[in-house]
Amino acid sequence: QKQQTQLKKILPKDLDLLHVDMSDLNAIRKLINKIKPDEIYNLAGQSSVGLSFDSPSETILSIIVTTVNVLQSINDISPQTRLFNAGSCEIYGQASGVISEEEYLINPLSPYAVGKAAAYHAVKNYRETYGLFVCTGILGNHDSVLRPSQFIIKKLLEGADQISKGNQKIIEVGDLGVIRDWGYAGQYVEAMWKMLSADNPNDFIIASGESMSLYEYAEGIFSYFGLKLEDHLQINDLYKRPQEIRSIELNPEKINKDLGWNFSMNKKELIDFMCEDYLKNVYN
Numbered sequence: 001q002k003q004q005t006q007l008k009k010i011l012p013k014d015l016d017l018l019h020v021d022m023s024d025l026n027a028i029r030k031l032i033n034k035i036k037p038d039e040i041y042n043l044a045g046q047s048s049v050g051l052s053f054d055s056p057s058e059t060i061l062s063i064i065v066t067t068v069n070v071l072q073s074i075n076d077i078s079p080q081t082r083l084f085n086a087g088s089c090e091i092y093g094q095a096s097g098v099i100s101e102e103e104y105l106i107n108p109l110s111p112y113a114v115g116k117a118a119a120y121h122a123v124k125n126y127r128e129t130y131g132l133f134v135c136t137g138i139l140g141n142h143d144s145v146l147r148p149s150q151f152i153i154k155k156l157l158e159g160a161d162q163i164s165k166g167n168q169k170i171i172e173v174g175d176l177g178v179i180r181d182w183g184y185a186g187q188y189v190e191a192m193w194k195m196l197s198a199d200n201p202n203d204f205i206i207a208s209g210e211s212m213s214l215y216e217y218a219e220g221i222f223s224y225f226g227l228k229l230e231d232h233l234q235i236n237d238l239y240k241r242p243q244e245i246r247s248i249e250l251n252p253e254k255i256n257k258d259l260g261w262n263f264s265m266n267k268k269e270l271i272d273f274m275c276e277d278y279l280k281n282v283y284n
Helices: 002-010 027-035 048-054 054-077 110-129 150-164 185-196 215-223 253-258 268-284
Strands: 041-042 082-088 132-141 141-143 171-173 177-185 204-206 211-213 233-235
Touching: 027 041, 027 048, 027 054, 027 082, 027 141, 027 150, 041 054, 041 185, 048 110, 054 082, 054 110, 082 110, 110 132, 110 268, 132 185, 141 185, 150 171, 150 268, 177 185, 177 268, 185 253, 204 253, 215 268
Parallel strands: 041 082, 082 132, 132 204, 141 177, 171 233
Antiparallel strands: 177 211
16 A cells, blocks of 8 residues: 555556456456557566565466466567566576676576576567567666565665664664665666667666675665664574575676666665655655
């Protein structure tokens, strides 16, 4: 309910919201046949890596079945429709060094990543087999205030805010030592649009090109709220994943060069922006 309220604040008033069961092929076919859309952005599916270990079947099916349903519907009914599929850098698993090639060795280490890897290959197969304009953006970690509270950056923002107001004393987290390429979802959507506006379909890594540890990110958030992270931090093994990727470093050189898209913020600017955006959206 809270997320729906936030969405209503930012969505255009004349935007039509339609609900469809993404696992229902016939329902998707009817919707696409009715609208004949120019573009589809497929962001559907269970999107929590941690939760995917608790619900592996649900997660994998929610990603691959929905993706194939959309692909098949486009191919049968509206082949002129362009599709962006939301992929994930989690498909690469324990990579050594910086990943700069989209077709880097795929080695998924979570049910979520297994689903995303399968969807990536499905999109590529439909593109090459049927000549459709369909592509996958292999996304680095990206956040916004619209994220649910179980996602770590939103949890840190809420925790720091509440602690600064005296409403709680500590925040419990899992492994803050992981290193990721962090970005802001709003700018990544622009990259998605650029992919569908290109002359030819292609897969691209969408990332900032700058990595930092989760601890550094958390420290920056707490500092913004006038707090020292170590004074309020408690590690709880319950929040640790059965298998964790220690480091994912990405090089978005291909999308920088081919489509002219670049992430505009450095690490400090990203942290400050996320804190400012959180406060603006929560209290306005």
